[in-house]
Amino acid sequence: MNCEVCQLKELDVEYFEIREVLRCILHTIFFHRALGLVRPKDVDLELFEITYVQCGDAELEKKVDEKIDQFIDRVEKHPNKKNQICLSFFEVKNKQATWFTHKVEHLYWEQWYINLNVAHHPKPHSGKSHHSKLVLDPGESALDERNARRATLESSLHEVLFQIIKFVNEKKDHIPPIPNMEGVSFPYEITISSSSDSAFGMDMFKRMLQTGHPTMLS
Amino acid sequence: MAVNTHSEPAKMEQIITEFFAKSLHIILESRCPFVSSRNYSGEQLHSTSSSASSSSSIRPRDKWFNLALRDCPAALENTDFWRQSNLEPMVVDVVLVQRPNWDYVSGSSKVAVEQNLLSKDRFPVVWKSDCDEFGCDGYSEKVIERWIVRYESKKGCKEGSLGNKRSSSITSHALYKKSILLLRSLYVTVRLLPGYKIFREISSSGQIRSFSLIHRVSSSVEPLSRRDEAEMQQFTFTPVDTSCGKLCISLLYLPSISDTTSESSTPMSPQFITDYVGSPLADPLKRLPSAPLPQYSPSSSPYGRRHSWSYDTSMASPPSSLPSPSPTYSESRALYSKFGSHRPPISPRYSSLEPAQVHAKDIGYDEYFPSPNFSPSPSPSPPIGSGNMLKVLLRSDSAPVYIPASRLGDAPLSSNKAVLPFSPPLKAIGPSISLVERSSSIPSTATKLSLREEEISRPSGVKISSSSSPHKSSFRSFSRLSFEDSYDDSEFSGPFVVDDDDTMDPGSRPGSSDRSGNLGMQHERVKSQDAAVGALVQMLKKAPPLQQDLNRSQYVSKTSRPEYSSNQVQDHPPRASSNMSSFSRVSGIKTTADALEELKGYVDVKQMLLKQSGKP
Structure with a gap:
C-alpha cells in the first residue's frame, strides 16, 4: 500500500491565529477522511472569512483541540520559526510475531504536513522588517500592514484548503476500505514537530526512523 | 451502506442515481437560502449545540454516501427526474438576481409613490424596487455558478449493461467509496466559493436584500454568453470511474462576485453604491473638511443612510415631509451591510480582480463627478441620483419588458425539468428562496401582469417576503407603516423621521429651496447671521407640503443658481427638466x-440672506 504524502503550503501566522488556522485545516482533512456517516457542521472562522466543515463528531473535535493546545504550548515554549504538524492516517495490522518484535503495526497510507511559520512579536530583529511576520507596531502603517497580512493569510489559507480538496480528489486509490464505524475517521495520529531550519530535516529523519518509512510498510 | 441487496450493476446504477441526487442536495443546500437552517448566530458556531448534534435521527437518505444533510425541499423536488434512471447531465445554475441599482440611490421613492398613486400603470418601472423581482424588468441576472453533474458512459457500454463487462476492475464498493470522497470535496468546495458568501448574506441577517439567489436545474446546458463564460473560472473534480463510464462534476464559477455586480446591465452598479453608502460611514469625519455641499442635503449627518435621503430631500421634500417610503432606507442599509462591511474582507482573496474593480469604480465616479469640486466628497449621492433619476424617468415611459419572457423564448430548455427563472410555482421549478413564498399565491405565468398590479397595490408585504429572517415580522410592519405614511405627505410619523431630527444639523434642516439656495454661498453661509437663518427656517417650516415644493425647489435650483448646476452637478439640468416634466404630469x-x-418669494429671501451675509 502506498503512503501518499501531502505537503501543504506554508502559512505565515501569528501566534493568536494558530488555533483557527489549524482547526480549519485539520478538520477539513478529517472531513475527507472520516468516511463513516457524518452530519457535517459548518464553522465560520472568526478571523477570516472562510467557512470550513467539521464532521460533527465531538470526540474528534476534542482530540483536534487537544492537539492544537499541545502545539500552541510547544510554540510558546520553544519559539521556533518553523513548525510542522503531521496528520497521519494508518491501518492497524496485528502482525504475527515473526522475526520482528512488533505486535501491532501501523500501516501509514497517508500523511499531511501542515507547515506553519509562526511570527513571534517580542523578537527585536523583527522591528521594521519587510518580512511577513508581523510585529506589534503602534504606528499607523502597522494597521495597514496588519490588514494586508491578514488578507494574505486568508487567501493562503484558502489556497491550502483547495490544495486539500485537489489532493483528495486526485488520490483516491490508496484509501483503505471504509471502517464500519459511524462518523469516525480512519485511525490517525497527529504529531508535532518544530525546529529551527537546520535541524528540521534531522527531526523528520528521526521521526521517520521511529515510525518506519511509509514505503517500507506496504 | 444501502447497497447490499442488488446485483453489482444494479448497485452501480443506484449509486450513480443517488450520486446525482446527493450532489444536487449538497449544492442547493448551500445556495438556497429559504430552506437553509444554517445556524449563523455567532455564539453557537463553535459550540456543540449546532444542527450537527441537535438532529440526531438518521434517515435513509442520510445514509447515502454517509453524509447526512439538512432538508432541502428544492433539491428533493428536483431529483425525481434523475431518479428515474435517466443518466442525463444535471446542470445547476446558481443565479444572482439584483434589483436595479438606481433604486437605492435615486431616493426617488417619494416621487415614485406619487406617480404610482396617480397612475400605477404608467410608471411601473419606478416601482420596481418596491415591488419585487417577480415579473419586473430591469432585474439583472447573473449566473454565478454553473454545476454540471454528469455520467459519461464509455463507448460500447449501455446503461442497461452497467458493470457487466469490467465488473471485476471496479466494484460497487470502490465506486461508492470514491463517490463519498467526491461528495465530501463537493461539500467543502461549495462553501469556499464566493457564492457561499452571498448565500450567507441572504440567509443570515434580517435585512432586506437587494439581491437574491435563485437556481435552475435542468438537464441541458443552456449556453452562457461568451462574455459571462470568459469571466468564469473552471473547477473540475476528478471524475470517479465506474465500470462503464465515469461520474463527473465540473463547475464554472465567478471568482469574484463584486466583479459580477460591476457587470450589471444598468450603468449604476452596486460598486458605486459601495462607495456611496460606505464611505461616509467608514469615515464620517473625513467628509467634513472636504464636502463641498454640506447644506445640500441632510447628508451632513454622519450616517450612511442619510445619503439615501439626500437626493430625495434636496429635490423633493419640504422640511415637513422628510419621510419617504422605507424601501430606500432599507435598501441602502442592506447594501451597506453587504458591500460596506463584508466586501473588504472578501476582496483580498480574489485580489487579482481588485484592480479591475477599482478601475471600474473610478470610471463610474468620474462619469458622475467631473467637477474637481466634487471629487473629494464622499457624498456622491445627489448626482448619482440625478443621473439615475433621469434614467428612471426615461425608462418609465417604455412598456415594461419581461426578462423572463424573453428567456422563455431563448432558452433551449429541452427537458421537463428545465427550470425557468421566474415562472410560477410548477413543481418542476427550483424556486428561489424569495420566490417561494410569493409563488404560492401566483397561479400561472399568464397572470404575471395582474400580479404586478397586485404587488403594486401592496408592495411592502411582497417585498418583505424576500426576507427570510427572524426579524421578518418586525421589518414587515415597519415597512408597511412607513409606506402608509408616505401616502400622506403631510404626515411624518415614521420612526426614522425622529431619528433624522436627532442628528440633523439645524442649519441643514430647512427645506429644499433653502438647501439649494445655500448651495452657491457656502462661504457666506458660514458668516451669515443666525437670526436670518432662523427666520428662514421658521418660514420654511410653515411652507406648504411637498408637491408644490417640488416644483419650486427644482425651479430655484435650475434657474437661479447656474453656478450650482454647472459646478457641482453637470447633469443637473436634464435631471431638473425631466423631473419637472414628470411632476407636472403627476401633480x-x-x-x-x-x-x-x-x-x-424664495428668491427674495435668498437675496436678502445674501445681502445680509455679504455685508457684515
Whole structure:
C-alpha cells in the first residue's frame, strides 16, 4: 500500500491565529477522511472569512483541540520559526510475531504536513522588517500592514484548503476500505514537530526512523 | 451502506442515481437560502449545540454516501427526474438576481409613490424596487455558478449493461467509496466559493436584500454568453470511474462576485453604491473638511443612510415631509451591510480582480463627478441620483419588458425539468428562496401582469417576503407603516423621521429651496447671521407640503443658481427638466403661475440672506 504524502503550503501566522488556522485545516482533512456517516457542521472562522466543515463528531473535535493546545504550548515554549504538524492516517495490522518484535503495526497510507511559520512579536530583529511576520507596531502603517497580512493569510489559507480538496480528489486509490464505524475517521495520529531550519530535516529523519518509512510498510 | 441487496450493476446504477441526487442536495443546500437552517448566530458556531448534534435521527437518505444533510425541499423536488434512471447531465445554475441599482440611490421613492398613486400603470418601472423581482424588468441576472453533474458512459457500454463487462476492475464498493470522497470535496468546495458568501448574506441577517439567489436545474446546458463564460473560472473534480463510464462534476464559477455586480446591465452598479453608502460611514469625519455641499442635503449627518435621503430631500421634500417610503432606507442599509462591511474582507482573496474593480469604480465616479469640486466628497449621492433619476424617468415611459419572457423564448430548455427563472410555482421549478413564498399565491405565468398590479397595490408585504429572517415580522410592519405614511405627505410619523431630527444639523434642516439656495454661498453661509437663518427656517417650516415644493425647489435650483448646476452637478439640468416634466404630469395641482409666485418669494429671501451675509 502506498503512503501518499501531502505537503501543504506554508502559512505565515501569528501566534493568536494558530488555533483557527489549524482547526480549519485539520478538520477539513478529517472531513475527507472520516468516511463513516457524518452530519457535517459548518464553522465560520472568526478571523477570516472562510467557512470550513467539521464532521460533527465531538470526540474528534476534542482530540483536534487537544492537539492544537499541545502545539500552541510547544510554540510558546520553544519559539521556533518553523513548525510542522503531521496528520497521519494508518491501518492497524496485528502482525504475527515473526522475526520482528512488533505486535501491532501501523500501516501509514497517508500523511499531511501542515507547515506553519509562526511570527513571534517580542523578537527585536523583527522591528521594521519587510518580512511577513508581523510585529506589534503602534504606528499607523502597522494597521495597514496588519490588514494586508491578514488578507494574505486568508487567501493562503484558502489556497491550502483547495490544495486539500485537489489532493483528495486526485488520490483516491490508496484509501483503505471504509471502517464500519459511524462518523469516525480512519485511525490517525497527529504529531508535532518544530525546529529551527537546520535541524528540521534531522527531526523528520528521526521521526521517520521511529515510525518506519511509509514505503517500507506496504 | 444501502447497497447490499442488488446485483453489482444494479448497485452501480443506484449509486450513480443517488450520486446525482446527493450532489444536487449538497449544492442547493448551500445556495438556497429559504430552506437553509444554517445556524449563523455567532455564539453557537463553535459550540456543540449546532444542527450537527441537535438532529440526531438518521434517515435513509442520510445514509447515502454517509453524509447526512439538512432538508432541502428544492433539491428533493428536483431529483425525481434523475431518479428515474435517466443518466442525463444535471446542470445547476446558481443565479444572482439584483434589483436595479438606481433604486437605492435615486431616493426617488417619494416621487415614485406619487406617480404610482396617480397612475400605477404608467410608471411601473419606478416601482420596481418596491415591488419585487417577480415579473419586473430591469432585474439583472447573473449566473454565478454553473454545476454540471454528469455520467459519461464509455463507448460500447449501455446503461442497461452497467458493470457487466469490467465488473471485476471496479466494484460497487470502490465506486461508492470514491463517490463519498467526491461528495465530501463537493461539500467543502461549495462553501469556499464566493457564492457561499452571498448565500450567507441572504440567509443570515434580517435585512432586506437587494439581491437574491435563485437556481435552475435542468438537464441541458443552456449556453452562457461568451462574455459571462470568459469571466468564469473552471473547477473540475476528478471524475470517479465506474465500470462503464465515469461520474463527473465540473463547475464554472465567478471568482469574484463584486466583479459580477460591476457587470450589471444598468450603468449604476452596486460598486458605486459601495462607495456611496460606505464611505461616509467608514469615515464620517473625513467628509467634513472636504464636502463641498454640506447644506445640500441632510447628508451632513454622519450616517450612511442619510445619503439615501439626500437626493430625495434636496429635490423633493419640504422640511415637513422628510419621510419617504422605507424601501430606500432599507435598501441602502442592506447594501451597506453587504458591500460596506463584508466586501473588504472578501476582496483580498480574489485580489487579482481588485484592480479591475477599482478601475471600474473610478470610471463610474468620474462619469458622475467631473467637477474637481466634487471629487473629494464622499457624498456622491445627489448626482448619482440625478443621473439615475433621469434614467428612471426615461425608462418609465417604455412598456415594461419581461426578462423572463424573453428567456422563455431563448432558452433551449429541452427537458421537463428545465427550470425557468421566474415562472410560477410548477413543481418542476427550483424556486428561489424569495420566490417561494410569493409563488404560492401566483397561479400561472399568464397572470404575471395582474400580479404586478397586485404587488403594486401592496408592495411592502411582497417585498418583505424576500426576507427570510427572524426579524421578518418586525421589518414587515415597519415597512408597511412607513409606506402608509408616505401616502400622506403631510404626515411624518415614521420612526426614522425622529431619528433624522436627532442628528440633523439645524442649519441643514430647512427645506429644499433653502438647501439649494445655500448651495452657491457656502462661504457666506458660514458668516451669515443666525437670526436670518432662523427666520428662514421658521418660514420654511410653515411652507406648504411637498408637491408644490417640488416644483419650486427644482425651479430655484435650475434657474437661479447656474453656478450650482454647472459646478457641482453637470447633469443637473436634464435631471431638473425631466423631473419637472414628470411632476407636472403627476401633480398638476399647482399652476405654473403659483409656482413662480412662490419661487419669487424664495428668491427674495435668498437675496436678502445674501445681502445680509455679504455685508457684515
